Amino acid sequence: MIPGEYRLMSGTITINEGRPTLSLDVLNTGDRPIQVGSHFHFAEVNSALSFDRRAARGFRLDIPAGTAVRFEPGDSRPVHLVALAGARRVFGLAGETNGPVQG
Incomplete structure (x- = not known):
């Protein structure tokens, strides 16, 4: 192996497969x-x-980790969301949940 070398899998990597999703405007x-x-x-x-x-409670954006979506003033668009995984508990952020999300 060469330092810094990437060894990538061949084929397509599918994220969030089989998880509940929804779209919202x-x-x-x-x-x-x-x-x-x-x-x-x-x-x-x-x-x-x-x-x-x-x-949207219990959901996050259905986009690759480390990326973001930007909404300009007056901008309207559909977004695709995916259900939170793991223990499905949310703490901090806007302080509205601070515990488990339902569903």
Whole structure:
């Protein structure tokens, strides 16, 4: 092996396979851009984003780890969400959950 060398698998890598998903329309009603990271509990994102927060409880963006989605002011778009895995407990963030998410 050469230091720094990558050894990649051949084929396609599928993320979040078999996990519950949903799509929601999201509108940035604020006057500043808002960026949401891949593992942030989507129901607790910035309050200037308008969408069905109740439906988003227990979900995060269905995007690769370490990436984000940016919403410009007035921007409206659909987002794809995936259910949180593991113990399904959320602490901190906006402080709205601080425990297990239902479902």
